Amino acid sequence: AQTVTQSQPEMSVQEAETVTLSCTYDTSENNYYLFWYKQPPSRQMILVIRQEAYKQQNATENRFSVNFQKAAKSFSLKISDSQLGDTAMYFCAFMKLSWSSGDKLTFGTGTRLAVRP
Amino acid sequence: NAGVTQTPKFQVLKTGQSMTLQCAQDMNHNSMYWYRQDPGMGLRLIYYSASEGTTDKGEVPNGYNVSRLNKREFSLRLESAAPSQTSVYFCASSGWTGDSGANVLTFGAGSRLTVL
DSSP states (O other): OOEEEOOOSEEEEETTSOEEEOOEEEOSOSSEEEEEEEEOTTOOOEEEEEEETTOOSOOEETTEEEEEETTTTEEEEEEOSOOGGGOEEEEEEEEEOOSSSOOOEEEOOOEEEEEEO | OOOEEEEOSEEEEOTTOOEEEEEEEOSOOSEEEEEEEOTTSOEEEEEEESSTTOOEEOSOOTTEEEEEOSSSBEEEEESSOOGGGOEEEEEEEEOOOSSSSOOOOEEOOOEEEEEO
């Protein structure tokens, strides 16, 4: 079974600054995917970024980027130029590659990020 | 497109009552899921349906049943609600996106259930 650990329950950052959220995972799989989801106060789960484990290049989506260290089983999220709208709960999630048993996600416990004006 | 629609958004039950959470997706996805979210515990998988006609247990299936009614609909039933089932429930679906990456889950807006 896979486990995902987010060791920072809460974080705070000043608007326009950069913040990094940590995530580690444990798996014996070699082919898998990693995700960061954002959950604002509206409760909606929003995909922020995804990373395929076979890709060495770190994924980037506008102000969001990841630092994927496969050997260390680490998958951190960097938010640059933080905006008030980034205030949310952030979840790291793991998905094992499977052709027959769906796309099940295993989530971490989340990091609550507050962006200060 | 509506994406994933789940109903009701809020529900209060008494211990022992039954209820069904409904979920429908209009993206022609093969796979559907039910998760629950509790404070400090992230989202945990209750049941999933990898394809129409199949259902399987997830991490926390006890006290729940599911039905994959057709490709679009996947319902979650609480036969005899307990206070421990007070939670926010999310339905999600996933399917081939046409690119080489992972299938991405699309989530519904969530249903807050309180069992007294």
